[in-house]
Amino acid sequence: MNTETLEKMRQMRLLGMHQAFKTSLESNEPTPMSADELVSMLIHSEWDDRRQRSMERAVRNARFRYSATIEALDYSDDRKLDRNLVHRLGSGDYIRKGSDVLITGSTGTGKSYLASALGHEACQQGFKVLYANTARLMASLKMARADGSLVRELLRIEKQDVLILDDFGLQPMDAQSRSTLLDIIEDRHGKRSTVITSQVPVGGWYDIIGEQTVADAILDRLVHHGIRIELGGESLRRKGKEKNAG
Numbered sequence: 001m002n003t004e005t006l007e008k009m010r011q012m013r014l015l016g017m018h019q020a021f022k023t024s025l026e027s028n029e030p031t032p033m034s035a036d037e038l039v040s041m042l043i044h045s046e047w048d049d050r051r052q053r054s055m056e057r058a059v060r061n062a063r064f065r066y067s068a069t070i071e072a073l074d075y076s077d078d079r080k081l082d083r084n085l086v087h088r089l090g091s092g093d094y095i096r097k098g099s100d101v102l103i104t105g106s107t108g109t110g111k112s113y114l115a116s117a118l119g120h121e122a123c124q125q126g127f128k129v130l131y132a133n134t135a136r137l138m139a140s141l142k143m144a145r146a147d148g149s150l151v152r153e154l155l156r157i158e159k160q161d162v163l164i165l166d167d168f169g170l171q172p173m174d175a176q177s178r179s180t181l182l183d184i185i186e187d188r189h190g191k192r193s194t195v196i197t198s199q200v201p202v203g204g205w206y207d208i209i210g211e212q213t214v215a216d217a218i219l220d221r222l223v224h225h226g227i228r229i230e231l232g233g234e235s236l237r238r239k240g241k242e243k244n245a246g
Helices: 002-011 015-026 035-062 083-090 093-097 111-124 134-147 150-158 175-188 202-209 212-222 236-245
Strands: 101-105 129-133 162-166 193-198 227-231
Touching: 002 015, 015 035, 035 111, 035 129, 083 093, 083 111, 083 227, 101 111, 111 129, 111 162, 111 193, 111 227, 129 134, 134 150, 134 162, 134 175, 150 175, 175 193, 175 212, 202 212
Parallel strands: 101 193, 101 227, 129 162, 162 193
Antiparallel strands: none
């Protein structure tokens, strides 16, 4: 009977229950449970298994640049990274409020790693996250505009609880990219969170976006209520090379 039950659990994809029941049958130590305790154990096992698989799927779908955690961040004084602020962000409150996070700093100071760490933390809490290099995303959306799938792609982006736009501003935007970025920011404003990383200080974003009216519309939605983090210190990549060389 137990073998049949295990097989039915497997076929119904009740993998958490299957593993928990199988483990309990294989245990050499007798652990008598009441019917209520057994049902509770199986349900909790299935719940935990599905939650874990959901988080792993969310991380895969996000396509982060780094496998990062907020615990592994460098909080050295010269980096100007507020540990308390990072842990408040890690709680996911900014996502529930639909707030944006703007991370700036020189090359190599860990902007992308910080954004990836916040994204991983969001996935752990069940939020949907999409990580994208800004230039590559704009290029793919140009192709979507050409083949008629732009609206579908914008709807997919809008549904993400957190959108991470990495390396914003490495090259000036053309008219199509400006228009697309405005659509994205407008769709998400006050409802979903956008995390942006850039080597360029926020004051220089007007020049990157280009057309003044569009730049005003985009930055008005991002900057005035966005949480700003400006990283300092020397390049972490250079520091890592020096450490390895030593």
